Amino acid sequence: MQGKGLDGKTIILRVELDARSVGFGAAAAAIEAAGGDMIAIDVIQTGRDRTVRDLTVKIGDSASTERISQSLSAVPGVKLVNVSDRTFLLHLGGKITIQPKTPIQNRDDLSRVYTPEVARVCTAIHEDPSKAFTLTIKRNTVAVVSDGSAVLGLGNIGPYAAMPVMEGKAMLFKQFADVDAFPICLDTQDTEAIIAAVKGIAPGFGGINLEDISAPRCFEIEQRLRDELDIPVFHDDQHGTAVVLYAGLLNALKLTGRTLATAKIVVCGIGAAGTACTKMLLAGGARNIVGIDRVGILTVDKSYANPMWQWYAEHTNPQRLSGGLTEAIAGADVFIGVSAGGILTRAHVTSMANDPIVFAMANPEPEIRPELIEDIVGVFATGRSDYPNQINNVLCFPGIFRGALDCRATVINEQMKLAAAEAIASVIGEDELSRMYIIPSVFNSRIVEEVRRRVIEAAQSSGVARRQPRE
Ligand SMILES: NC(=O)c1ccc[n+]([C@@H]2O[C@H](COP(=O)([O-])OP(=O)(O)OC[C@H]3O[C@@H](n4cnc5c(N)ncnc54)[C@H](O)[C@@H]3O)[C@@H](O)[C@H]2O)c1
Ligand SMILES: O=C(O)C[C@H](O)C(=O)O
Ligand SMILES: [Mg+2]
Structure with missing residues (x-):
């Protein structure tokens, strides 16, 4: 490695x-x-x-x-x-550009794409707003919106410094799923101002991908926007991460002879990603999850000002453990890190159950580098592209939005997320599965198509699709 x-x-x-x-x-x-x-x-x-x-x-x-x-x-x-x-x-100069689909070569072209002919198209949309989906870029365009408050594991570095990540996400949307995505970094971290700004720009977009907005504000921002907009709003760090984690963990558990229901799972970093990963694991049948953040193990024996931590404490940690990472991780089968780089030690991993699963997913620096525990770990994954087993939300967001846009879904719901996770896991055949290959590569060309197909089916069967895609 x-x-x-x-x-x-x-x-x-x-x-x-x-x-x-x-x-x-x-x-x-x-x-x-x-x-x-x-x-x-x-x-x-x-x-x-x-x-x-x-x-x-x-x-x-x-x-x-x-x-x-x-x-x-x-x-x-x-x-x-x-x-x-x-x-x-x-x-240099940023990573993406906007290009017209057709050149304007003469006055005739000019008068069609612009005044006066364009006015007829505007009037048609005014008379039937749903035509915005067929006659404007709304059909295929997603806004990648951040306030720069939780950029990778770099923390609150602000909207200017967040731009390279959002441009990168836009590149990935386009290259992997032919979705036109536009990076929007807002110069405010006020919940109401972010909600108002996103609602204000929504007419031009078919979906909103919220990115790198810190917890707990991200929960309210997403929920309010989901309630108030009729296009999918998806906080990638929550749900994209949870979908990919779920797919990878099912395979890792299978390889090490464990089940979700009986494994002891430690989740470190109970922010956007940690909360969503936990919810998906609980929905999938996990029963012994212990969450830990800077305040130590979250337990029902304490109370927390952060309402999500309170919820977390009430729904996890059945043995009512208390203490820090050392206490949480002793005897654990699985460590899921979505916190900060370098916080896990070899001694921590040594104290886990035999053949442990360690997913150190903080970016860009994982909770522990694989080379430090290569000889004692059962299955290891990071969020990075330069190690095997990359558990990164890029495996999810291009395909899930491709599917949602194609069937004009109003939301991305639980059924669609589960379908995406199953699609990702299914790309690796039983005979291909190995400890170094629990999750398909980002470059596996089957992923987007498989995720798209199953997401559309799930949208249709759960009644949120507004259109039957052609193929
Ligand atoms: N691999 C992936 O696909 C993926 C996806 C999303 C997030 N991440 C990574 O996960 C991390 C968190 O992202 P997020 O969006 O959830 O951010 P967030 O700000 O919402 O949450 C981070 C949480 O980690 C906690 N934390 C920080 N340092 C800690 C420490 N030393 N011990 C315990 N807890 C600590 C914070 O208090 C916070 O609750 C980042 O490093 C990010 O890059 C990876
Ligand atoms: O951006 C990534 O590589 C994954 C994730 O969205 C993160 O915030 O770390
Ligand atoms: Mg992110």
Whole structure:
């Protein structure tokens, strides 16, 4: 098992060299001395006094971006202008764009897509608002809405910093399910203001994917929007995560000879994801779930100001355990982490039952790195793409929205979520299932189609579909 880490292995250093006092060789030598290997040089600007170059440098195992930058900056006459890596370069100018479906080539085209002809289409929609689904982008467009309050496990980093994640989700929607998704990061964390903003933009969208909004506000925001809008509103960190977790856990339990009803399951991080995962496991028949957050094990013997924690304490922890993670995890069959990076230790895992299942799903840094417990864990999964068994909501949200949009569902309900989980689990055949393969790859082309098909069936049988899709 190997993760690539967050630093790219190749970096690009933009340097300004004082042409009179520094030779290029000195810069190259400084990079080499710090463990870097210069593999390309691009001249950006040249002049009599100074030149600007982009140096592409491969970072050796012993080196780091910081060491190389420091070594280079220490050379007299060298000014380090910028350091980027392949990841940053991929983000230059953002990751998505909007393109018209047809070009406007002449006056005739112009008068059809725009004034005066467009007015006839506007009038038709005014007379029959349901035509918005057929005559505008509403039919295939989802808003990915965040307030930046719980971005991955990075926490409350605000709406500007949340944008790269939301753009990424939009890319995944398009690539995997051909859904046009638009990232919307709101500059408010006020519940009422978020509800009003989403309701205000809803006319242009066929669905709302709420993303990275922290608990407990996310519960009220989602519930109110579900009640007040007639398009699906789906908090991805709750339900997308729960659907994928459920699919992966069923397979892991099967492989280790356990059942949901008898396994002791510890859920760490009782926020958006932890709450929804627990609800889905309870609905599936789990009976021994213990939840833990910063305040310790949630137990009915205490009372909590957070109403969701109160609910949680009343519906879990049948043995009324108390204490911290050490007390919660002793003898547990399953650990589900949706909290923060690095909080689980090898000693914790050693204290679990034999052949334990550890799903360390915090992003980007899991609760524990697989290499630390490889020899003692039964089944291991993370939320990341650079380890085996990626339990990530990307396996759910493209397909579930594809299905919901195609049958014009008014909501995404429990039946549709369960259908999505069963679809994801079903993509792995019995003979393929192994400890390193409990959940299909994001790139498995059958996932979206299978999720879509079963979600549409579930929407129809539960009476929330407004349209019969063609195929
Ligand atoms: N793999 C996936 O698909 C996936 C999906 C959703 C969320 N996540 C990850 O799960 C984590 C939580 O996301 P969320 O949307 O539920 O956020 P959230 O803010 O709603 O909830 C996080 C909860 O974790 C708790 N927590 C933080 N540090 C803790 C600690 N040291 N010990 C115990 N509890 C702690 C917080 O108090 C909070 O209740 C993030 O790291 C996120 O990246 C992963
Ligand atoms: O964004 C991800 O990779 C998954 C999830 O939505 C998260 O918040 O961590
Ligand atoms: Mg998220």
